[in-house]
Amino acid sequence: MFNSLSERLSQTLKQITGQATLTEDNIKSSLREVRMALLEADVALPVVKTFIDGVRERAVGQEVSEALNPGQQFLKIVQSELIQVMGEQNEKLDLKTQPPAIVLMAGLQGAGKTTTVAKLARFLQEREKKKVMVVSADVYRPAAIKQLETLASEVNAIFHPSDISQKPEDIVAGAVDAAKRQAVDVLLVDTAGRLAIDEEMMTEIKNLHQAIDPVETLFVVDAMTGQDAANTAKAFNNALPLTGVVLAKADGDSRGGAALSVRQITGKPIKFMGMGEKTDALEPFHPDRIASRILDMGDILSLIEEVERKVDKKKAEKLANKIKKGKSFDLEDFREQLDQMSNMGGLAGMMDKMPGMGQMAGAAGQLQGAEKQFKLMGVIIDSMTVFERRFPDKIVGSRKKRIAMGSGTTIQDVNRVLKQHKQMAKMMKKVGKKGGMQKMMRGMGGMMGGQGGMPGGGMPPGGGLPPGMGGGKFPF
Template sequence: MLENLTQRMSRVVKTIRGEARLTEANTQEMLREVRMALLEADVALPVVRDFIARVKEKALGQDVVGSLNPGQALVGVVHKELTALMGGDLGAEAGELSLATQPPAVILMAGLQGAGKTTTTGKLAKWLVEGGHVQQGRKSGKKKVLVVSADVYRPAAIEQLKTVAAQAHVDFLPSDPSQKPEAIATAALDHAKRHHYEVLIVDTAGRLGIDEAMMREIRALHDLLRPIETLFVVDAMQGQDAVNTAKAFADALPLTGVVLTKLDGDARGGAALSVRHVTGKPLKFVGMSEKLDGLEPFHPERMAQRVLGMGDIVSLVEQAQKNIDIAEAQKLATKIKSGNRFDLNDFREQLQQVKKMGDMGSMLEKLPAQFAQAASQLQGGQAEKQLRRTEGILNSMTPAERAKPELLKASRKRRIAAGAGVPVQEVNRMLSQFEQMQGMMKQMKKGGMAKMMRAMGGLKGLGGGGGGFGGFRR
């Protein structure tokens, strides 16, 4: 998201070097570029004005210390203000929901039709059931969760939530389109109490636009359920419309937080910067894919780093820790350390581990700007597609061929290509990638991480001289 801002700022950083202080003269061009990039990203004009004024006030007169140049010093100020703009000043822990109440803790989902409320209800329930919730800075453990649909207007809305709940392995309470929403809510609350559910998530009806009837209905449900969390679900791809919708809901309901969906489909991303400013409520989660594990707690500081091209390596590591089989990784490390050769069986195992990490698009977005070009070539499902093709090639080999890649002569390659449904060139390309990875593993065995990085050309990109914000220190 906000690739435009990243590109503009990386250009301007290079133009203001060698000065000891940030002044109106040497920051003017950069602030103008930031303003233009924010407007092009569909950030609301009042938000842009306020943001630029705050950056200017904090930056002017600031000393440029140590090895920073003026551009990098200004990026530091912009980073701090972006973090505050997206809720970093609220001090809330990412993924923290207020569930400290007499069970069941009720979460009410609000938003327009098509914003992704029903899918988000399933994602949130799965996240709570699996113990992702943070309470007072600590993981609070797995929750017993019940979901119910009070959407009696949209055809198949109840069936959709039933399907999503089954996929997420969470409990679903059946309801019927002939019932009144208030009756469904009352029955759900009673059922949750009698069966000792800790959390009840209520999916409400949306409309194609904001109307008074919808607002009256959801206010009535709010008064009846007295939810401890009222989450506004908004589609990031709506741009300025998302801001207007957010304001209308914030005026009608005592919202406690915002969930921004379809963030992976919005290159501009202005809604992420505007919605919190307009509602005054924290962005609690972002939807990064249609998959049920595609819900991420919103970290303002990490998102600011991504906006500025610094990447979000912390989230990437957390994603890896959550999904990768540590025992398998240790087994491979032991094998390499003992001097045994890294073969195609190991290569296939590594692909399986990568697949477990989830949506490739959201992983690539967390990489620093130095890798942006490579990542952009793998958007739109290309990464998953390439992964499947590589796996198909490996599966077309015999165990003996995977153990001894030197057996793979022309006739075997033709058979493997036919089995995988790819040209022979694809098999050769995959083997070339494998040989590069084999070389890296040899360097790791020798403890030569620096040599390995040089072989990858990595040190040049990571040292700060190759563009982006690699040289920025905080």
């Protein structure tokens, strides 16, 4: 996310952060580069102009001249202006009303509305502890109703049935009655995709909005359309009183034009962004954290929240107790560690949020290779019997051959996994001893040379980075 913008800005800001003093000339030169970086990221021109003017005004003034480190202060100003452009702080959904709180979802065809409804339903249930019902008022696409029903089942939300023969107002009126009877907290209404220039369709959604009077009207937009996303949202806002925007497919937006343009052009906050295809891939939009990611300063808060939410605490505690009691770290434990990393979004998902690692997250080839290795390791372990996973030392000769055949790999691949596990088991053994964590981290550092790992070098889950990726360690 924001890889190209982050890389360009980082290079530009490195030049000025090394300056002992800031002059109008070197600020002017740097701002020219920043302006080009934003335009290449498809940020809307009025937004770029406002941003550059804001940075220039603060940088050439008293604020920088009295700073202890002018270069770092300039970076701080750029970060501050980025936050201001995107909206200062996260704005939550305002659901304070007599239940059910109705949330109307609008957007273009193919923007990802229906999937976003399911993601939002899961978010509200898991993180806000709300009872959620979903309904489709898309009477033009029967498949949309079926799709929402399937997704509702997946996220355990209540699905209110609808039919293409009904009017949208009647569908939602029935859903509201059903939501009241079932003591539902939030009713999410999916609507048909439409264009702002389609007067008939826009009249329909205006009438629907007027009939149900939702507490939130969210516009779902494809982040990969850049500044067009902001312009489309503005056109819809002229017809509907939008309360916020959801950036769908933000994980595929390497430029960042939409995230930086929407707030200023529409005057509406970005409330969420979709960061993947899975139903749990919806994040609240925090301007300060996004600004840090763009400037490659990381997003540790989001990373910690993700660890808290996605790491299975019972399994982690069970493993910790097992290691403390001196029991061995077997292949079943190793498999669970691989699953935990996968739940965290894999290497790319974590590195994007770590300081100084954003540009490495853009090294797609290397990351994909490492992710492939983890998947291959998982497949090999899955091909073993329970006995073999619990007693890895018993895996010899014919067992290795059978595991390789069952996983579609080679005996050499199986040997690599066994060696990788043995190294990880040694580290785990050190954790329970005095100074164990320090020894373990040093041991992980020793594995960075690719000794005995999967092709291209080894990397235990939760450990260091693969060779050529910086040799750093994860903070958990």
